[in-house]
Amino acid sequence: MECKAVKGTRDFLPLQMQKRNYIFNTILNVYRQHGFLQIETPAMENLQTLMGKYGDEGDKLLFKILDSGMFLREEKIEEFANHIKASEVNKATKMIAEKGLRYDLTVPFARFVVNHQNDITFPFKRYQIQPVWRADRPQKGRYREFYQCDADIIGSDSLMNEVELLQIISEVFSKLKLNVAIKLNNRKILSAIAECLGKKDQITDITVAIDKLDKIGMENVLKELQDKGFSVEDCEKIKPILLINGTNKEKIESLAKIISCIEVGKKGLEELEYVLNKANNLGIENIDFDITLARGLNYYTGAIVEVKALDVEMGSITGGGRYDNLTGIFGLPNMSGVGISFGADRIYDCLEEKNLFPEDIATTTQVLFINFGEQEGDYCLKLAKQLRDNNISCEVYPDCAKLKKQMKYANDRNIPFVVLVGESEFQTKTPQIKNMTTGEQINIEEKDFAAYFLQ
Amino acid sequence: MECKAVKGTRDFLPLQMQKRNYIFNTILNVYRQHGFLQIETPAMENLQTLMGKYGDEGDKLLFKILDSGMFLREEKIEEFANHIKASEVNKATKMIAEKGLRYDLTVPFARFVVNHQNDITFPFKRYQIQPVWRADRPQKGRYREFYQCDADIIGSDSLMNEVELLQIISEVFSKLKLNVAIKLNNRKILSAIAECLGKKDQITDITVAIDKLDKIGMENVLKELQDKGFSVEDCEKIKPILLINGTNKEKIESLAKIISCIEVGKKGLEELEYVLNKANNLGIENIDFDITLARGLNYYTGAIVEVKALDVEMGSITGGGRYDNLTGIFGLPNMSGVGISFGADRIYDCLEEKNLFPEDIATTTQVLFINFGEQEGDYCLKLAKQLRDNNISCEVYPDCAKLKKQMKYANDRNIPFVVLVGESEFQTKTPQIKNMTTGEQINIEEKDFAAYFLQ
Numbered sequence: 001m002e003c004k005a006v007k008g009t010r011d012f013l014p015l016q017m018q019k020r021n022y023i024f025n026t027i028l029n030v031y032r033q034h035g036f037l038q039i040e041t042p043a044m045e046n047l048q049t050l051m052g053k054y055g056d057e058g059d060k061l062l063f064k065i066l067d068s069g070m071f072l073r074e075e076k077i078e079e080f081a082n083h084i085k086a087s088e089v090n091k092a093t094k095m096i097a098e099k100g101l102r103y104d105l106t107v108p109f110a111r112f113v114v115n116h117q118n119d120i121t122f123p124f125k126r127y128q129i130q131p132v133w134r135a136d137r138p139q140k141g142r143y144r145e146f147y148q149c150d151a152d153i154i155g156s157d158s159l160m161n162e163v164e165l166l167q168i169i170s171e172v173f174s175k176l177k178l179n180v181a182i183k184l185n186n187r188k189i190l191s192a193i194a195e196c197l198g199k200k201d202q203i204t205d206i207t208v209a210i211d212k213l214d215k216i217g218m219e220n221v222l223k224e225l226q227d228k229g230f231s232v233e234d235c236e237k238i239k240p241i242l243l244i245n246g247t248n249k250e251k252i253e254s255l256a257k258i259i260s261c262i263e264v265g266k267k268g269l270e271e272l273e274y275v276l277n278k279a280n281n282l283g284i285e286n287i288d289f290d291i292t293l294a295r296g297l298n299y300y301t302g303a304i305v306e307v308k309a310l311d312v313e314m315g316s317i318t319g320g321g322r323y324d325n326l327t328g329i330f331g332l333p334n335m336s337g338v339g340i341s342f343g344a345d346r347i348y349d350c351l352e353e354k355n356l357f358p359e360d361i362a363t364t365t366q367v368l369f370i371n372f373g374e375q376e377g378d379y380c381l382k383l384a385k386q387l388r389d390n391n392i393s394c395e396v397y398p399d400c401a402k403l404k405k406q407m408k409y410a411n412d413r414n415i416p417f418v419v420l421v422g423e424s425e426f427q428t429k430t431p432q433i434k435n436m437t438t439g440e441q442i443n444i445e446e447k448d449f450a451a452y453f454l455q
Numbered sequence: 456m457e458c459k460a461v462k463g464t465r466d467f468l469p470l471q472m473q474k475r476n477y478i479f480n481t482i483l484n485v486y487r488q489h490g491f492l493q494i495e496t497p498a499m500e501n502l503q504t505l506m507g508k509y510g511d512e513g514d515k516l517l518f519k520i521l522d523s524g525m526f527l528r529e530e531k532i533e534e535f536a537n538h539i540k541a542s543e544v545n546k547a548t549k550m551i552a553e554k555g556l557r558y559d560l561t562v563p564f565a566r567f568v569v570n571h572q573n574d575i576t577f578p579f580k581r582y583q584i585q586p587v588w589r590a591d592r593p594q595k596g597r598y599r600e601f602y603q604c605d606a607d608i609i610g611s612d613s614l615m616n617e618v619e620l621l622q623i624i625s626e627v628f629s630k631l632k633l634n635v636a637i638k639l640n641n642r643k644i645l646s647a648i649a650e651c652l653g654k655k656d657q658i659t660d661i662t663v664a665i666d667k668l669d670k671i672g673m674e675n676v677l678k679e680l681q682d683k684g685f686s687v688e689d690c691e692k693i694k695p696i697l698l699i700n701g702t703n704k705e706k707i708e709s710l711a712k713i714i715s716c717i718e719v720g721k722k723g724l725e726e727l728e729y730v731l732n733k734a735n736n737l738g739i740e741n742i743d744f745d746i747t748l749a750r751g752l753n754y755y756t757g758a759i760v761e762v763k764a765l766d767v768e769m770g771s772i773t774g775g776g777r778y779d780n781l782t783g784i785f786g787l788p789n790m791s792g793v794g795i796s797f798g799a800d801r802i803y804d805c806l807e808e809k810n811l812f813p814e815d816i817a818t819t820t821q822v823l824f825i826n827f828g829e830q831e832g833d834y835c836l837k838l839a840k841q842l843r844d845n846n847i848s849c850e851v852y853p854d855c856a857k858l859k860k861q862m863k864y865a866n867d868r869n870i871p872f873v874v875l876v877g878e879s880e881f882q883t884k885t886p887q888i889k890n891m892t893t894g895e896q897i898n899i900e901e902k903d904f905a906a907y908f909l910q
Contacts, residue, residue, distance in 0.1 A: 003504040003566050003785055006554055009497030011567050013574055014581070017493040033843040035820035035850035035868075038472040042464030042600050043498060043556075043586065044518075049458040063499075064521040066552050068590040070544050077536045084532055089525050096551075097521050099461055101498075111458050112466050119468055121867040123853055126469070131498065135523040145497050158853035160832065171843075282836060330458055365490035377615065381737060388488040388626075395490035398578055398613035412576040413490075 008138030192265025647720025
């Protein structure tokens with residue numbers, strides 16, 4: 001029987017895990033330094049928690065879990081069959097599946113906050129690093145299972161939270177040595193633009209279109225807007241806004257002339273300026289006010305942010321924003337929050353392409369003890385224990401195999417030191433240490449053994 | 456809309472995560488010190504990988520994932536309906552679900568080894584810490600989602616691997632400060648006992664029955680054996696074996712008299728003695744040869760091990776054993792392996808009951824900066840950066856709220872130090888540090904600020 005991993009999902013080999021852990025640990029250490037607390041939620045949620053939160057397309061992409069046991073009673077077959085015949089997949093699904101796998105970490109987090117509101121200290125700074133699942137058609141760089149690394153601050157509308165999240169983004173990529181541009185905008189500015197055009201209701205059409213400026217260019221954006229029913233005059237009004245350029249300060253000034261007569265526009269620009277100034281004071285200089293940044297998710301109400309790697313062909317590697325009513329759908333209104341999410345898989349690809357993983361990432365075990373036989377092996381077990389008590393990772397080769405085979409194991413595993421205790425070393429209690437990088441060999445007295453590796 | 460977590464699954468609050476991470480980190484650090492490499496496999500596997508590996512009961516307990524999109528074509532409805540009417544739940548399931556959630560980490564690991572055999576260095580020492588799912592009826596202490604923490608060595612039949620795993624068990628529980636008894640047996644000994652009775656084929660019946668000796672007592676074990684068709688004479692033969700007691704050495708000697716005439720029995724006793732001696736030499740003294748230890752899983756072929764906490768009412772908290780042909784079902788025969796699995800949830804409950812979590816487990820953020828206003832807050836952001844550069848976790852309270860509210864936050868979050876920068880401290884650049892445990896307050900010059908916390 002040949003069995004493979006499910007299409008669109010991945011096994012992670014040890015070296016890949018080392019690299020992934022390097023990214024996860026970098027992110028979570030920064031989260032922790034900023035006082036964020038970890039939570040976890042279950043892989044599966046009731047479908048009523050998930051359905052309707054990600055649009056129709058999202059509902060389709062939810063993995064649904066078949067109810068346990070006899071999932072459809074005999075007397076229900078006809079009803080079920082009728083749904084299938086009518087292509088009413090949602091209704092048929094509802095009859096046999098009440099649970100689904102989480103699609104992101106945001107909706108489960110909102111449910112979590114509502115369920116545990118009495119056990120949480122607000123403002124609540126939480127981080128969560130867990131996989132999510134989407135029943136997407138697998139293709140290059142798009143997986144059905146992938147990790148999200150989210151941090152949110154909920155229960156405070158202070159803009160200092162936005163500043164802190166920008167600081168976190170900056171620190172993470174600085175630690176990862178990846179050059180990035182941080183794009184910042186504010187949903188209130190986008191609202192003001194829509195209001196300027198007298199098309200308050202069509203803010204989604206506007207944001208969806210201008211979000212594509214980078215990819216499809218000005219002409220196509222304007223064409224898309226016209227397809228959505230915007231007039232040529234509307235487009236003439238939008239065009240100069242999209243053409244605004246210069247420094248952040250210059251862009252804010254240019255835009256202010258157009259939208260600060262509108263209250264929400266003035267507010268949006270003030271928020272933006274405040275956040276940019278504070279971030280600047282903290283030495284974060286790679287933030288770019290991007291009027292065309294829209295982000296697809298409709299729940300954002302204030303700052304929105306996206307990060308792109310410089311000199312790498314890759315979409316957004318981190319994103320986030322302010323939402324004023326995420327928990328409202330679950331019955332807890334007026335709980336403002338702001339959050340970010342690092343895309344670990346894309347960051348992985350960027351680091352790989354730029355060769356930015358630490359050189360010693362493939363090294364795990366520091367020392368291999370060659371096994372020359374029973375009494376030497378027993379002696380090595382004791383030396384190994386000494387090393388481990390000093391937190392040095394080591395292995396005793398389990399079989400008394402040929403030396404060549406054991407040395408090949410050390411090589412394949414990138415183990416930097418090999419210890420050889422043959423009969424004479426055993427008699428004199430002077431293990432021989434071979435440095436696999438330099439080839440250097442040295443005999444060490446037992447009492448100095450662990451110290452040698454602690455230098 | 457009220458939404459809760461799925462029955463039988465759990466949200467983990469920050470304090471629970473701290474405690475869980477303490478357990479996971481203890482285990483994985485020991486794994487790493489012994490040179491084990493981490494891998495991960497996807498949450499979902501093809502059902503053909505999973506079905507038939509855990510017995511009929513296991514097949515029922517697999518969570519199946521409904522196929523995406525229109526999961527049942529119209530022309531298949533009749534066939535499907537017929538299966539439902541005939542209560543053929545397996546056949547009906549097969550028509551609409553091709554994937555399932557993993558039930559343990561062992562079967563996915565076997566698939567992994569077969570799929571990646573050319574990318575792996577053997578002997579392959581892997582560890583894997585991931586959740587598994589079982590569609591069990593939820594009850595106290597039994598969850599539908601729980602973590603397993605497995606380590607296996609595959610591709611070496613050396614008994615040194617058994618010794619190393621016992622060493623790992625001993626180190627983990629010693630680090631967790633939990634007193635345990637390690638029970639050791641060998642499947643070959645159980646085979647020999649079956650052979651002694653002339654009931655080689657009924658080894659499963661025998662092991663299932665004697666495994667319960669602890670729980671149901673001798674009389675009921677013998678009764679169960681009789682129900683399975685064993686004669687009174689058979690039972691008379693088994694009874695003295697189950698009554699064997701004394702030190703490990705004495706038990707081995709007593710048993711040898713009965714089963715060492717049988718080849719597999721002799722081999723089993725030799726293996727057991729070898730492993731016990733080596734472990735003893737390494738200072739592991741809490742291993743108990745338990746003739747009644749059987750463990751349910753049929754794939755074990757050599758050593759079997761189980762760990763129980765002393766003075767806690769709790770089933771096995773760790774288990775494992777040697778299997779000679781786990782990858783055979785996936786087309787890679789003759790690959791001997793041995794592994795263990797720590798039950799993190801039960802260990803958690805033991806540590807909780809015995810009050811063994813570190814005292815400072817609730818402390819995450821070390822320092823809270825009270826927010827007294829914009830300019831003081833900006834100054835605190837810079838001080839906070841200094842601390843984080845020294846790897847000290849800290850937060851600036853995001854709002855200029857009432858002092859009482861901010862101090863309550865520090866208290867609720869178990870933050871040991873609070874920094875107060877009001878107008879005068881800001882002018883003189885001498886932040887005030889309050890030790891929340893002692894109540895002591897001290898003003899520190901800016902240049903000595905970070906150093907204060909590094910003492």
